[in-house]
Amino acid sequence: MTGKPAFAGWSILLYLLFSSNGRASAQQLTEMSGQAQGTYFIVKYLADDTNSLRPQIDSIFALIDNSLSLYQPGSLINQFNEGIEVKMDAHMAHVIQRSLEISKATMGAFDITVKPLVDAWGFGVHKPAVQTIPGQDTLKQILRYVGYRNLRLQGKRLTKRHKDVQIDCNGIAQGYTTDVIARFLEQKGISNYLVDVGGELRSSGRNQRGLIWTVGIETPDASQSAVPAQAVLALDNKAITTSGNYRRFFEQGGVRFAHSINPVTGEALHSNIIAVTVLAKDAITADGYDNALILMGVEKGLAFVKAHPEYGLDAYFIYKDKDGKIQTAFSDGFKQLTILE
Numbered sequence: 001m002t003g004k005p006a007f008a009g010w011s012i013l014l015y016l017l018f019s020s021n022g023r024a025s026a027q028q029l030t031e032m033s034g035q036a037q038g039t040y041f042i043v044k045y046l047a048d049d050t051n052s053l054r055p056q057i058d059s060i061f062a063l064i065d066n067s068l069s070l071y072q073p074g075s076l077i078n079q080f081n082e083g084i085e086v087k088m089d090a091h092m093a094h095v096i097q098r099s100l101e102i103s104k105a106t107m108g109a110f111d112i113t114v115k116p117l118v119d120a121w122g123f124g125v126h127k128p129a130v131q132t133i134p135g136q137d138t139l140k141q142i143l144r145y146v147g148y149r150n151l152r153l154q155g156k157r158l159t160k161r162h163k164d165v166q167i168d169c170n171g172i173a174q175g176y177t178t179d180v181i182a183r184f185l186e187q188k189g190i191s192n193y194l195v196d197v198g199g200e201l202r203s204s205g206r207n208q209r210g211l212i213w214t215v216g217i218e219t220p221d222a223s224q225s226a227v228p229a230q231a232v233l234a235l236d237n238k239a240i241t242t243s244g245n246y247r248r249f250f251e252q253g254g255v256r257f258a259h260s261i262n263p264v265t266g267e268a269l270h271s272n273i274i275a276v277t278v279l280a281k282d283a284i285t286a287d288g289y290d291n292a293l294i295l296m297g298v299e300k301g302l303a304f305v306k307a308h309p310e311y312g313l314d315a316y317f318i319y320k321d322k323d324g325k326i327q328t329a330f331s332d333g334f335k336q337l338t339i340l341e
Helices: 054-068 077-082 088-103 113-118 138-142 170-187 281-297 298-307 332-337
Strands: 010-014 028-036 041-045 086-088 151-154 157-160 193-197 198-205 212-217 229-233 239-244 249-252 257-259 274-280 315-322 327-329 339-340
Touching: 028 054, 041 170, 041 332, 054 077, 054 088, 054 170, 088 151, 088 170, 113 138, 113 229, 138 193, 157 332, 170 193, 170 198, 170 239, 170 281, 198 281, 229 332, 239 281, 274 281, 274 332, 281 298, 281 315, 298 315, 298 327, 315 332
Parallel strands: none
Antiparallel strands: 010 212, 028 041, 041 193, 086 157, 151 157, 193 198, 198 239, 212 229, 229 339, 239 274, 249 257, 274 315, 315 327
């Protein structure tokens, strides 16, 4: 598990599919976009009131950055990483609690204490001029302090078992931010919207044509360069996120090492998996589980989804077969929502 900075990993392409079968909304479509949390954001919604919500949405980003951004000096997460404990705000408390739940559910495949491993592989905040494979002795030493059981929640206090334990919430924070903005819109009486923070999306209601919001997923060619969407699906009051490895990687000895780090072995992903897209009821859930599923791989990942219907997940894998050809595999629920594939 690791973070998802600007355009890291995978892109989900936003589509508004027009059809004569849809009834146009009498409400006005408002669109806004910009840069935040090291990536882009897009917010689209329908409302009678056309007054801009941009200042409030910018404030949401700032508050969450002050809590969870590794790039923000003095943020709560940086205070924790530099010390032994921190008094959490509501944002950090929610993300930490959900992260620990997903860690337990995936037996540690998702784990926010992976930060020292992310740094060792050169994918952290401070990137080396040349990325190289860390030595086994280095990884063995780091792994002594990696593991979600090293964290303790005591009310609003987050503590650690050892001073060298550090956390990185980038693999789940953008999904959480997407949910926070969605809830903000709902509090404003807005029921038709689509929120996209760095490729982590959540929708509600219909677009301006009266149709369910739809998204398209890129499928790369053999060189793993993105090409136009090959799968389009209806995002009916759901969230969708993606963890992918064709944009953040380095190569050494003919092997491509990607930014998804296995918190159990300490190894950077170098399998045939290119990306996994996950559907869930909210973006924080999808965002957390997509990190775990890409490490599990196609067979184990789809088996996990099928074995745990209580998590409300569906998944779409893109991978290379033994001949190097791009293939896809998906859960039954994902197929049912697909409009074009």
